[in-house]
Every structure is written in structure tokens, then in C-alpha cells.
Amino acid sequence: MSTKTRVPKFHGLRIYLTATILYIFLVLPLSLILLVKYQPDWSQNGNSSRFLFGSNETRLSDTIPPETKLPRPQEELEPVSVPENEASVEETQKDEEMLFKTINLFPKLLVISFILGLVFNLPFKIYFRRKRKNKNISEGLERFVKRFILKVPIINVGILSAAYGIIMIYMLYVIIFHIHYFSDIVSRFYIRYFFISGLASLLTLVFIFNWEKHRVHIRYLEHVFSFEELKKGSSKRKPARSGTVCG
Numbered sequence: 001m002s003t004k005t006r007v008p009k010f011h012g013l014r015i016y017l018t019a020t021i022l023y024i025f026l027v028l029p030l031s032l033i034l035l036v037k038y039q040p041d042w043s044q045n046g047n048s049s050r051f052l053f054g055s056n057e058t059r060l061s062d063t064i065p066p067e068t069k070l071p072r073p074q075e076e077l078e079p080v081s082v083p084e085n086e087a088s089v090e091e092t093q094k095d096e097e098m099l100f101k102t103i104n105l106f107p108k109l110l111v112i113s114f115i116l117g118l119v120f121n122l123p124f125k126i127y128f129r130r131k132r133k134n135k136n137i138s139e140g141l142e143r144f145v146k147r148f149i150l151k152v153p154i155i156n157v158g159i160l161s162a163a164y165g166i167i168m169i170y171m172l173y174v175i176i177f178h179i180h181y182f183s184d185i186v187s188r189f190y191i192r193y194f195f196i197s198g199l200a201s202l203l204t205l206v207f208i209f210n211w212e213k214h215r216v217h218i219r220y221l222e223h224v225f226s227f228e229e230l231k232k233g234s235s236k237r238k239p240a241r242s243g244t245v246c247g
Contacts, residue, residue: 012121026200164201
């Protein structure tokens with residue numbers, strides 16, 4: 001005779017929140033270390049305050065009203081080339097635009113993954129809530145839960161993998177086709193951030209998959225399948241032992 005434990009709550013969005021927090025905690029400290037590391041180089045180029053905090057710099061010529069500027073004699077007029085400082089500022093603006101696009105893409109993809117995760121996990125949450133309150137469960141809902149309960153870790157990790165994968169593909173696209181537009185400092189930072197983000201994504205997905213797989217097998221299965229169904233399923237998964245061949 002088997003004794004079932006109390007019906008647990010089904011965690012769906014909590015998995016996504018945990019993955020997001022873990023990813024941020026892995027990426028943020030290393031990114032801050034990179035920012036501190038490259039801060040002296042940005043300071044030498046005169047772009048650090050603009051790159052990190054926005055630019056409040058003004059040139060002396062900009063402080064003089066147009067009507068007070070004295071016209072130069074015609075013979076003194078010479079072709080004016082773009083100063084290096086203005087070119088570097090324009091280059092920095094392009095760098096910032098690419099970096100901000102990468103940063104802004106992450107929360108948008110997270111919102112999409114949260115919505116997809118909610119749609120997929122909602123039937124399981126309804127099933128376990130009705131089971132916990134001893135309410136009737138429709139046959140369609142029960143069939144759905146029995147069919148996909150073992151695939152929950154793979155599907156949830158797949159949804160998260162799609163979000164992280166799109167970010168990594170976009171960053172790789174930027175590195176391959178647009179990195180030559182970046183300044184040397186920003187390109188080094190962006191490449192290192194790419195590898196940090198990739199490693200953090202991999203560690204997050206591995207942790208989430210193992211955590212949810214463990215939870216499904218330990219907490220959920222006994223409330224979805226009967227003892228006979230579990231015994232039958234485990235016997236099917238066991239490999240058949242081959243007999244000993246006598247020579």
C-alpha cells in the first residue's frame with residue numbers, strides 16, 4: 001500500500017524568476033569588474049564620462065553667443081576638418097547605440113519568455129491546485145498533464161534557451177559585422193561581455209534543468225500517475241539484460 005504525501009504547489013514562473021536572478025548575479029559583478037578595468041582607458045580617450053554617465057561637456061566656442069563672434073578676414077579662412085574629439089564623440093555614440101540595443105533586448109525577450117512560460121505552465125498549476133483542493137479534474141487536463149509532465153524541464157529550459165540564444169546570436173552578429181565600427185576599448189569590452197553572458201546562460205540553464213527535473217521526479221510524479229503506472233513506466237525504461245552466452 002503506497003502513502004502519498006501532501007499535494008505540492010506547482011512552480012512555473014518561479015523557475016523563470018530564479019533563472020533571471022541567477023543570470024543577473026552571474027553577469028553583473030563580472031561586467032562591473034570590466035567597467036572598472038577599462039575606466040582608465042576611457043578616461044585617457046576623454047569618453048568615459050559620456051560613455052557611462054552621459055556628456056555634459058561644452059566647448060568654449062559654444063559658450064559664446066553667435067552675435068558676439070568676430071568674423072575672420074576672408075584671406076584667413078581655411079578649410080576646416082572635423083576635430084578628432086568630435087569624431088571620437090560620434091564613434092562613441094555608435095558604440096553606445098549598439099550596447100544599449102543589446103541591453104534593451106534582454107528585458108524584452110524575458111517578457112516574451114515569461115508569457116510563453118505562463119501559457120505552458122498554467123494547466124499544471126490548475127491541475128495541482130484542483131488536486132490539492134480535491135476538486136474534479138477534467139479528462140482533457142489530466143491527459144495533458146500526464147503527457148507533458150516529464151517534458152516540463154525540457155520545455156521550460158527550451159523557452160529560456162530561446163531567449164538567451166537570441167541575445168547571444170544578436171551579440172555574435174554585432175561582433176562579426178559591426179565590431180570594426182567600435183572603438184578598441186568598447187570592442188574588447190563587448191567581446192568579453194559576450195563570453196561572460198554565454199557562460200552565465202549555460203550555467204543558468206543547466207541549474208534550472210536539473211532543479212526542475214529533480215522536482216518533477218520527486219514531488220510531482222506520484223500525484224499524476226498511480227503506483228501501477230509508475231511501476232509499469234519504470235520497468236519499460238529499464239534496459240533488458242542479455243543472457244549469458246556460453247562458448
